[in-house]
């Protein structure tokens with residue numbers, strides 16, 4: 286089973302939920318931190334990293350000895366990443382989406398696949414949890430290919446928990462796609478509700494069942510609960526605003542380590558998700 290933990294808005298406690306859920310279940314769990322622009326789950330999980338791998342994406346490399354400057358490659362590129370100017374070839378690597386159109390269409394075979402560094406993948410273990418995350422190279426704009434690489438380590442024999450990036454754009458879709466369940470972490474504020482609505486819209490388009498965790502549930506207003514009711518969204522867990530929780534977080538401690546009574550609540554959350562996923566499978 287693949288559970289993605291997402292949130293429309295940053296700072297809602299998504300990583301807290303993903304890491305504590307993984308730690309509570311323990312062995313047989315994989316935690317993939319797909320928030321490659323700002324990975325922070327490792328700060329709580331503290332894995333012992335066993336290896337890292339640099340990830341590249343293919344970009345064109347033009348051999349001007351063979352090129353006839355016909356312009357077919359520039360015509361097919363939808364991202365303006367390649368241009369022919371007065372018998373000069375210009376490649377804007379950062380704009381390239383690695384679709385391969387240019388090297389497929391080149392009649393002279395003048396374009397080879399080069400590589401642009403996207404970032405690195407690191408893998409490790411912590412208390413029986415297999416942990417994998419990606420770190421996007423500083424200055425790199427395209428995170429979905431690195432996210433796909435992190436997801437390529439999914440092991441169908443294990444429960445996979447994905448810590449998705451915040452928002453509802455391409456990186457989030459790449460992280461949530463093909464999940465069995467999306468756990469949306471939100472907070473009961475007008476901003477939280479606004480972004481929650483967008484996130485729910487994304488899960489509906491992807492046709493993935495979802496449920497809510499409301500963080501700092503005793504602050505703010507009742508509008509999030511009213512919306513959940515209206516949209517038939519199950520509220521699976523509520524985490525109240527609590528000084529002890531905030532202090533543990535700021536020290537980089539796991540909630541279930543600082544307050545062990547929460548382990549049972551995260552296991553209950555997992556049971557509720559399993560139940561909801563089973564209902565979805567005819």
Ligand code: SF4
Nearest residue numbers: 352353355356358391
């Ligand atoms: S398609 Fe090939 S030959 Fe034509 S301009 Fe591009 S690289 Fe040169």
Ligand code: SF4
Nearest residue numbers: 362381382384385387
């Ligand atoms: S691989 Fe695709 S996106 Fe990149 S330059 Fe070629 S046509 Fe453009």
